[in-house]
Amino acid sequence: MHIKILGTGCANCKRLEAHTREAVARLGLNARIEKVEDLPDIMAYGIMSTPGLVVDEEVKLTGRVPSVRELERLLQPA
Amino acid sequence: MWEALADALVYGLLGLDPASHGSQALHFFLYETLKIGFLLLLVTHLMGVVNAYFPVERVRRLIASGRLRGAEHLVASGFGAVTPFCSCSSIPLFIGFLQGGIPLGVTFSFLITSPLVNEVALALFLGLFGWKVTLVYAASGILLGTVLGWLLGRLKLERYVEAWVWQIAAQRVEAAAGPRPALRSQGAAISREAFGIMKKIGPYVLAGIGIGAFIHGYVPTGFFEAYISEHNPLAVPLSVLLAVPMYASASGVIPIVQALVAKGIPLGTAMAFMMGVVGLSLPEAMMLKKVMRVRLLGVFFGTVALSIILLGYTFNIIF
Numbered sequence: 001m002h003i004k005i006l007g008t009g010c011a012n013c014k015r016l017e018a019h020t021r022e023a024v025a026r027l028g029l030n031a032r033i034e035k036v037e038d039l040p041d042i043m044a045y046g047i048m049s050t051p052g053l054v055v056d057e058e059v060k061l062t063g064r065v066p067s068v069r070e071l072e073r074l075l076q077p078a
Numbered sequence: 079m080w081e082a083l084a085d086a087l088v089y090g091l092l093g094l095d096p097a098s099h100g101s102q103a104l105h106f107f108l109y110e111t112l113k114i115g116f117l118l119l120l121v122t123h124l125m126g127v128v129n130a131y132f133p134v135e136r137v138r139r140l141i142a143s144g145r146l147r148g149a150e151h152l153v154a155s156g157f158g159a160v161t162p163f164c165s166c167s168s169i170p171l172f173i174g175f176l177q178g179g180i181p182l183g184v185t186f187s188f189l190i191t192s193p194l195v196n197e198v199a200l201a202l203f204l205g206l207f208g209w210k211v212t213l214v215y216a217a218s219g220i221l222l223g224t225v226l227g228w229l230l231g232r233l234k235l236e237r238y239v240e241a242w243v244w245q246i247a248a249q250r251v252e253a254a255a256g257p258r259p260a261l262r263s264q265g266a267a268i269s270r271e272a273f274g275i276m277k278k279i280g281p282y283v284l285a286g287i288g289i290g291a292f293i294h295g296y297v298p299t300g301f302f303e304a305y306i307s308e309h310n311p312l313a314v315p316l317s318v319l320l321a322v323p324m325y326a327s328a329s330g331v332i333p334i335v336q337a338l339v340a341k342g343i344p345l346g347t348a349m350a351f352m353m354g355v356v357g358l359s360l361p362e363a364m365m366l367k368k369v370m371r372v373r374l375l376g377v378f379f380g381t382v383a384l385s386i387i388l389l390g391y392t393f394n395i396i397f
Binding site for chain 2 (some may be wrong): 008010012013039040042043044046048049050059061064066067069070
């Protein structure tokens with residue numbers, strides 16, 4: 001699993017990263033978490049509000065920081 | 079209701095003398111804090127609900143659809159008002175709008191109103207100045223965004239937007255918003271967001287109300303008039319200039335300004351100052367510098383500043 005956190009480094013982006021790391025740890029997933037801070041790269045995903053969460057190149061969330069519980073549900077392997 | 083509660087706390091529970099300056103200031107502080115706290119919670123929740131139903135992606139589709147027949151500037155400006163503003167989101171929004179094929183001028187309409195009319199400013203205005211002034215403020219903010227966006231759109235400023243922005247905009251990526259969460263979990267998220275805003279601005283608001291309470295209790299009426307009167311023609315532009323570096327503490331500035339108005343500063347000058355504080359945001363300018371040439375940034379902020387000054391003069395004449 002390849003997770004990308006899209007954001008220019010604002011407080012919300014850092015919170016999303018922390019929540020994501022915690023959710024991944026709780027689920028015991030084998031995931032690579034990458035931060036994307038370069039604007040052109042972020043915008044190429046077609047998002048209109050940061051932060052954004054991308055899982056395996058699919059945009060899962062934009063513009064808000066979900067709770068760790070919600071992230072766990074979102075990242076759970078089907 | 080809040081008046082009675084503050085009465086009960088200060089004069090009843092603490093048994094303070096209603097005639098002394100100190101207890102009057104404390105009463106004012108408690109009363110304002112209770113009232114503004116309640117309004118902040120109410121307005122942030124309300125805006126959260128509006129945004130859950132009208133996320134920016136949907137707004138963009140509506141504006142780009144061409145069904146608005148000339149009302150694009152007004153609609154963009156209006157949505158700018160109800161969308162919570164964060165300087166870190168201004169670039170994704172800017173590029174996202176251009177990506178959707180929305181003209182630069184319409185994008186500016188959104189961008190001008192978004193910080194100017196925001197949920198925190200509205201709640202503070204409602205609590206401190208009453209609904210009439212709040213309405214005038216919101217309406218003039220939306221009008222400003224509409225007219226200036228239209229004007230900037232006619233100036234053909236597209237070449238002053240950085241080239242990489244147009245490259246991305248040309249890709250016309252489909253908006254990706256991810257699956258919408260269930261309404262129940264959204265409700266919780268809206269509430270969490272609202273309390274998050276409260277926590278962030280709380281200290282500023284309390285400090286502002288505290289300073290305001292001190293002015294109310296101890297500064298004699300008419301004290302400031304000697305410096306900032308209606309007859310000083312430079313008062314409006316000077317207060318707008320003074321407002322620019324105050325962005326970070328916007329939520330603390332508004333309660334102080336209310337106290338100043340109560341002590342005789344003309345409302346128009348105060349309005350222009352507050353519009354300058356929230357509308358001419360330095361952090362936003364720093365962000366937008368990544369996508370706009372300095373010249374465009376100058377035109378953008380220059381016209382907004384000029385219009386706020388004009389509005390200030392107009393308000394001073396009307397009120």
